[in-house]
Amino acid sequence: MIDDRFIYLKIYSRDKKRIIIKKLEEIVKYITATQIPDSIENVHPEFIKVQVILARTNLIRKMRMFGGEGCLKYSECDICDEGHCITILYEDELKEKWGSRYNSIMRAIEDSIKATEGLVITMNNKPIMAKFHNTCGGATENSENVIGNRVMYLRKVLCDYCLNSPNWEGYKEISIEEIEEKLKVKFPNLTPTLKIDMKGFIEEIDRDEEGRIKSIKIGGKLFKGTEIKEILKLDSTRFSIVPKILGVKTCGQGDGLGLCQYGANQMALIGFKFNDIINYYFTGVEIKEIEKPCIKWPLKEKILVIDPGHGGDDNVGVKGHQGLMEKDVVLKISKRLKEFLEKLGAVVYLTRYDDEYVSLNRRAELSNKIRPNFFISIHLNSFYNPSIRGCEMYYYKGDIESKRLAECIMDRMVKNINVVNKGIKVAAFFLLREVGASSLHIDIDYITNPEVEKLLQNSEYIDKIAESITQGIVEYYKF
Template identity: 45%
Template sequence: MDDRKERIYVKVYDHQTEQLASKPMVELMKEMIAAQMPISFEREALKAQAIIVRTFLVRQVKSLGGSGCSQYEDADFCTGGHCGDWISKESLMTLWGSDFHINWTKLEEVVKETGDQIITMNNKPIEPRYHITCGGATENSENVKGNKILYLRKVLCSYCNNSPYWKQTVEMTIEEIEEKLKIKMSETSSIEGPWIQGMVENVERDEDGRIIEMKISGTTFKGTDLVALLGLDSTRFGWKPISFKFEIGGKGDGLGLCQYGANAMAREGKDAEEILNYYFTGVSIKEFEKRSINMPLSGKIIVLDPGHGGDNSEDNEGPTGVREKDVNLAISSSLAEILRKAGAEVYETRTEDVYVSLGKRAALANKIRPNFFLSIHQNAFANPNISGSEVYHYRGDRDGETLGNLILKELAQSLGTAERGVKIADFYLLREVRTTALQIEVAFITNPEEEQKLQDQVSRKDAAEAIGKALIKYYSYE
């Protein structure tokens, strides 16, 4: 684990002392895992919970771009339950007694073995929901939270069938139900009684309220037969339950990780990442990074590729003669300066009007192995009315698709271009560059209005800034 990340501290509001204190994130993680999952669970299940806890904290800690505690303005986390389950190390010493050292060592190992992993979608940490037992299937987010969340999708789960919470019963009197729900059920009457699906149904009475016939548990009885069989004095009778027995499957809201299911999967040999990918749909497990506010792209490597160039460029040309190769180079040069100021290490396939073959461009990228290869282009079409921005990525490249959407939004906002979409293509560079590669078609140089923008130095810098903002947003947890 990176020593720098070992020094990440969480501002914790302690309800007992009513004070704000800093606690190492790795220490807080151990206390949270202990409170959230039985220490007797399999190591890979505990590792899955560790990744969930770390994901939660990355979303919370303000120095990492998190939102902080909702109850206490200066805190990242509070111990009063608003920020999730937590138990102090001192309380665990009492709770575990002679087993404390063994259990605490186990927690230290699962935290260390998960490195700096968090659960992400579109390079953002997800809301890492979990529950004790799903009872056969997890739940869709819209049925709990009211809105659809792509990674909180229902999955079938029989792994938790050995959980003590798989099936439970709870009995409650009518009086208890009335008190809890703040309602009043009808009083008992000799001429009425509630229908109860599967038990009491299809009740037929005469004009005086006497039972002609009724169905009980699927069997139809005449009123006179019920009087004889039940020893009642009259067919003029009603009923009222005095208690209910609730049959319950599972424990919790059903969102995200099923903990007892995770434990059973671990017993079958599944690792933490497999477990998390089963319960969270379409996510990626990645290492988080603590970034400087002033240098948000520190440690990132970007290769910029201004398309075309030289006498053999075969570039597009606008109605008034603006050359695509010149626009590409101007945008790329401005973008390189922006990215370097943000801390990125930037390489350029060309810095002047020269021809560089596609093979050499790909070879440079594959030697450097950057985080992103960005090829800057301008679009063209026979119809001069066609306009807008497009981004292309290679099929299956989810990171490229995510960044592409961010770039389109920023270009539209900065240049006023239409978002024509992020599309899949089999272009040479997208195919041959062995890292995430994008071809950015900033605008249509054959459209008179967009050609005029591309000719303007300010607009070229605006385009570069838009792409730079998109990259910074991609690497931001906010």
């Protein structure tokens, strides 16, 4: 029986081969027990609270009810437990993992769930990607060096708390054959005169005209070729040395993104609380209680900046053949969009409220001060051929959330006002690049098309555009 006091997930069960419904906190318990390293001997309760909040945050971020993408393999559920979305071990598997520590660990997790009830890590009122790894080895990593795009809360922090981790240093020997196979490369065949230089090990090889080694530096010490022949019992001074095995020494374990588990547990052991630990590893975040989405206000607490393009006497944008100006139309659309969004609970700011010039730098500064969930810039398009029409949307490379929002808005605009879908594309426009939030540039249609220009003079059509964008935003956040 569903109880409105709780949040529920739809999970595709690998054992039952169907979708099941479970309480969020029940799944948080199993995920936390799965993700805490069993090699940490003294697991501190404050560290367990941290892992509980990370697990809860990642689940909430994934859930469709909170605007997440859900499971990409099974379209009707939030996650699956096949390892595709997240790895979950259940009772029997956890008993095997934890052994005699199972009961104490599970009790500690249940206590931590109660102590942190409903808490998630957010930025701009949206759950973050709560990344973590085993051991950072001295410093965590900036997101762009791992996943290719800059995430404001995944910034490098120095960390020596994991110094005593068993994974601080690692060593692995890999054969040349395995390297060739896995990297799809081919090393040169060994010949007596093969020229091989391994800095710090074998270098400064001096050969005569016949290829015999006159001198060679090994391990920083210089030898004559004849000395090496005698010492190593070689048949000749015409020789080459190549490795059969490469030893690889590592520092840390994991990709270095977000929270260092060994470091976090050590911070807990020396007195740091769970909120201090989270704020140390994640830059500029808030820890707050998640609220169930409200049917009446589906956009409650969502912060949006709407940017009516152009403005002022010298920045009118494009014009229609009857003289209709882009700056005026996009301001009307933006004002109506603000009204529709606010009725659904959103907090909405415009970069301009009147026919005035606002520089691109100023628009970016305004948005970055507000730090919205989304920045949406409204424009119209033009073309010398008056028959061309259609809507185009642009997002910055790597901004997956803006791409998903664009897909939702485009779908509604096509259905509601029969606009031509001319595509959702990557661009490096100034505002897309400089605004620190997920940003979307929308070219509503071509004002140079006479039919479109006529429609854009109709207030009912303006409302339909604003309603369509609003519905797309709601769809993005919808379960």
